[in-house]
Amino acid sequence: MSWSSLVPDAIVIVDYDAGNLKSVQRACAEVGVTAAISNDPDRVRRAERVIFPGVGAAGSAMRSLIKTGLDAALKEAILAGTPVLGICLGLQISLDHSEENDTSTLGLIAGRVRRFQFDDPELKIPHMGWNEVRPVAAHPLLAGIEPGDEFYFVHGYYPAPIEQHHVYAVTDYEHDFACALGKDNYFATQFHPEKSGRVGLRLMEQFTCWNGSC
C-alpha cells in the first residue's frame, strides 16, 4: 500500500458499476473539490465525505455492492459520522426494499421503493425532466432553495419512507413523493444535483462543507 492511499480523500464517489460517475466528479470540480472515484471499501471508510450516486437497476446494483464489500464500508462510514450524499439510485438503495427486481436494500432509512403506476396514459414513465423541489423541513444542504426552483429527475420508481421526519423535500408527479431524505449525517436526493444547473451546484457546494449535522 502506498503512502498516498492512506491519506483520506476529501470526497470519494462510490464506484459500483452503476452509471456515469464522471458527471458527479465534474460537478465537484466545478464547486472546487477534487473527488476520487473508487471501488475500494477502505478508501470509502477513510474518506472525509462520500457521494453514493447511481443509475440503473436496484438488483444488479445491490449484487455489485455486496460482492465488493462496499455495502459494509458505506454503512460503517455512515455509523462513524462521515457526511454521505446519496443520489438517485443511491437514495433508493438506502431504504429497506425496492419493488425493482424485488430487491432487499441497505435499510439505512425505514421504507420501500415503489414503481410509478398511473391510470392517466399521458403521464410518462420514467418521470423524466425538470420538476419543482419543495422543502418541507430545514436542512443545511437545502439552504437557499427558493419556491419554484427545479431539479432534473429521471426515474421510474419512487421512495416511500415510513417515517415523515426523514423527508426533507417533496415533488409532485401525479402525487407528492419524497425527493430528499435525511437521517443524521446521511442525506439523499432522488433528483440529480450534478445535472440541475446552478441550484444543483449550490447543493453540491453545500455538501462539500457540511459537517453532517442537521
Next chain:
Amino acid sequence: MLSKRLIACLDVRDGKLAKSVKFVDTKDIGDPVEKAREYYADGLDELVFYDITASSDNRSIMLDVVEAVAREVFIPLSVGGGVRSVADATDLRLAGAEKINVNSAAVQRPQLIAECAEAIGDQNVVLSMDIRYAGATQVFPSGYEIVINGGRTPMGIDALAWAREGERLGAGELVVNSIDADGTREGYELTLTAMIAEAVRIPVIASGGAGEPQHLVDVLTTGKADAALVASMVHYGDFSVSELKRYVQDRGVKMRMSW
C-alpha cells in the same frame, strides 16, 4: 408538476457547428462549445449534439467537444450521430454524454437498442427517428415511414410500428423528427408527433420545423410532446432560449423559469 423541456440541437461537423436545411446544404455557424455555454446560462433544459461528420477520421473531435462542454455545462447532455455499437455509446458516455441517441444503425440492427439499454440503462438510450409522410397504405398503416441517411434512404418501415418496437427494445425516450418539416420553419408535424406520443409510454421529443415561438406551444399541447427541440431558431440569434421559454410559459405550458 413536471415541466415541458426546451432542448437545443447542435449539429456538429468536424468539431464545428452546422445547421442543415432539409438535410442538404449544411453550413457552418460557429463554435459548439461557445453556443452550449451561452444556452446553458440562458436557461436551456437539455442539450443535444448530433455528429454529422462525414469522415470517420474526425470522429474523435466530437469526443473532445463533448468533454469540453461537459466540464462547464451542468444539464443533461445527449449525443448522437453515427452510434453503431455499445463501444461508441460508452466512449461518448465517458466523454460526458448523459444520453446516447441511436438512429440509422438501430433501424438496420434493432438489437443495438437493447444492447445499449443493457450497457448504459434504458433511461439513457434515445431512439431518434427520421420520418417522412408516405400516405396510408398496407405497408404504412400510420401513413408515415422511416428514412435514414439524412432522409435519403427510405426503409419500408412504418413509423408508428418502429416507435413501439423501439420502446419494447428498451429506448427510454423517442425523438420524432419530421423530414418534411425540417428546415421549413413552418411548424412541427403535429399529427405525426401526437400519434406517436399517444402510442408510447416513454417521453417524446418533437423535432423539425420550428420557426415561431407559437410552434413550440402547439407541439407541446396539440402535438402532445414532452419536449420541443429547436435549432436554427436560436442558433442565428432570432430568438433567445429564455425568450422562447417565457413565451411558452405565458401561454399556459409549464416551463422551468428559474435557473
